Amino acid sequence: MTTTETSPDINTVNIEAVAGLAAKIQESPEVASTTWKAAVTWEQGFRSTASIRDFAPIGSDEPAGLGGTDTAPNPVEQLLAALGNCLAVGYAANATAAGVTINDLRIEVEGDLDLHTFLGLNPGGNAGFQGIRAKVIIDADAPAETIEELHRLVTGTSPVGHTLARAVPIQVDLAERTISEVTA
Amino acid sequence: MTTTETSPDINTVNIEAVAGLAAKIQESPEVASTTWKAAVTWEQGFRSTASIRDFAPIGSDEPAGLGGTDTAPNPVEQLLAALGNCLAVGYAANATAAGVTINDLRIEVEGDLDLHTFLGLNPGGNAGFQGIRAKVIIDADAPAETIEELHRLVTGTSPVGHTLARAVPIQVDLAERTISEVTA
Numbered sequence: 129m130t131t132t133e134t135s136p137d138i139n140t141v142n143i144e145a146v147a148g149l150a151a152k153i154q155e156s157p158e159v160a161s162t163t164w165k166a167a168v169t170w171e172q173g174f175r176s177t178a179s180i181r182d183f184a185p186i187g188s189d190e191p192a193g194l195g196g197t198d199t200a201p202n203p204v205e206q207l208l209a210a211l212g213n214c215l216a217v218g219y220a221a222n223a224t225a226a227g228v229t230i231n232d233l234r235i236e237v238e239g240d241l242d243l244h245t246f247l248g249l250n251p252g253g254n255a256g257f258q259g260i261r262a263k264v265i266i267d268a269d270a271p272a273e274t275i276e277e278l279h280r281l282v283t284g285t286s287p288v289g290h291t292l293a294r295a296v297p298i299q300v301d302l303a304e305r306t307i308s309e310v311t312a
Numbered sequence: 313m314t315t316t317e318t319s320p321d322i323n324t325v326n327i328e329a330v331a332g333l334a335a336k337i338q339e340s341p342e343v344a345s346t347t348w349k350a351a352v353t354w355e356q357g358f359r360s361t362a363s364i365r366d367f368a369p370i371g372s373d374e375p376a377g378l379g380g381t382d383t384a385p386n387p388v389e390q391l392l393a394a395l396g397n398c399l400a401v402g403y404a405a406n407a408t409a410a411g412v413t414i415n416d417l418r419i420e421v422e423g424d425l426d427l428h429t430f431l432g433l434n435p436g437g438n439a440g441f442q443g444i445r446a447k448v449i450i451d452a453d454a455p456a457e458t459i460e461e462l463h464r465l466v467t468g469t470s471p472v473g474h475t476l477a478r479a480v481p482i483q484v485d486l487a488e489r490t491i492s493e494v495t496a
Contacts (some may be wrong), residue, residue: 140356146379150431160427164388168396170417172324176400178393180385186370188397195330195405201364203398203472204348207391209362212352213372214387215484216360218430221379233354239480243344246402246469247334256474262484279486285430288387290440295479296423300399300446302463 141224173197207292208237208260214288215262222281228274232267260292325408357381391476392421392444398472399446406465412458416451444476 153160167179168188174196177185188203190196201209212235223230238261245255268275283289337344351363352372358380361369372387374380385393396419407414422445429439452459467473 141358142376142379142381145376146431149377149379149427150433153427153431153433157428160431160433162425162427163422164386164392164425165420165422166385166389166393166396168393168400168419168421170400170404170414170419174325174401174404176397178397180389180393183385186385186393188393188400190401192326192329193333195326195333196401197326201350201367201370202348203394203401204475205350205364206394206397207472207475208348209350209352209364209370209372210387210390210394211482212350213360213362213390216352216354216372217358217374217380217387220354220358230354235352235354236349237352238347238349241346241348241471243333243337243346244341245474246471247330247337247344248465248469249334249337249344251468254474254478255469255471256476256478257471257480259481259483262482263487264484265487276486279484281432283484284435285432285439287425287430287439287441288391289482289484290429290438291388291391291476292440292480293482294438294440296441296476297443298395298446298473298477299443300448300463300467300473302460303447303449 138224138227139220139230141220143221143224146221146225174202175199204239204241204257207257208239211260211262211286211288211292212237214286215264215282218282218286219264219266219278222278222285223268223270226270226274226278228268228270228278230266230268232265234265235262236265237262257292322408322411323404323414325404327405327408330405330409358386359383388423388425388441391441392423395444395446395470395472395476396421398470399448399466402466402470403448403450403462406462406469407452407454410454410458410462412452412454412462414450414452416449418449420447420449421445441476 187200244250245253371384423441428434429437
């Protein structure tokens with residue numbers, strides 16, 4: 129993002145913190161290397177909670193039709209929410225850096241998923257989203273071309289957007305030491 | 313998943329609902345085509361909330377060092393949580409289908425992300441996770457080889473896992489009608 133025309137008050141974004149981090153990273157590039165974490169604890173059925181830093185655990189469940197008790201959004205909905213939240217941060221950051229005040233911003237996200245693979249009916253198939261669409265509804269005090277440039281910047285720098293759009297190496301390891309060995 | 317040796321009480325998973333859905337899909341494959349949604353509303357700064365179905369909106373923010381007010385997990389942490397929750401559902405489903413009781417299950421997820429691209433310091437670069445690792449710590453009443461087979465099934469059928477491991481077509485559109493045209 130460009131950091132000209134900044135103001136500490138626009139969109140209540142602390143753009144000085146962002147600019148300060150960017151300056152620090154230009155001096156010490158290793159500062160840009162970050163690791164993020166979440167720890168999930170299974171409760172019962174399809175219910176689990178995710179703990180992130182010191183925040184209160186956030187619940188997860190599945191709809192009844194999928195065998196859950198429908199007490200919370202399910203994991204694929206959470207993933208769509210993460211994309212929408214990430215785009216919102218990107219808009220707020222880039223709009224502020226460009227001196228653009230956002231009046232209202234809403235992002236609707238949806239994705240298509242075929243349940244065959246998850247249900248074991250298509251071994252080797254794709255259990256994930258086949259496609260994800262987001263619609264950005266923004267009311268901001270700026271000409272259309274400025275909004276379009278913001279949009280280009282946001283979609284070109286979105287951490288969650290890029291994670292989804294790229295094939296990310298995922299390693300899932302089993303910590304075998306905790307398995308209870310049962311002899312019949 | 314195999315549905316032999318099921319019991320309605322194992323892991324309190326409603327495996328009949330899952331098996332019923334699978335049977336329905338085998339009869340009418342189009343039932344497997346699902347669309348999931350989330351709607352995000354920007355609040356102020358880097359704070360937003362995600363609304364999913366009728367659940368209470370869930371907050372999102374960024375740490376202070378990134379310019380946020382640190383009131384909630386950030387989008388990339390939410391994405392890691394979604395993966396952990398998804399793997400938990402997969403374990404619960406497949407263990408139940410195999411007649412395996414889970415005593416305890418915890419999944420630790422972490423991912424590495426370089427901030428250069430998000431901060432505009434590496435145009436055209438990858439703003440997303442370069443790699444994601446999950447560690448599954450399970451205590452279940454089953455021999456190690458059964459757990460390993462469950463693990464193979466879970467990782468091979470995880471909707472969020474597959475979404476992250478594959479390059480998903482992502483389309484982000486700007487609803488231009490809501491832009492306030494400002495003439496200087």
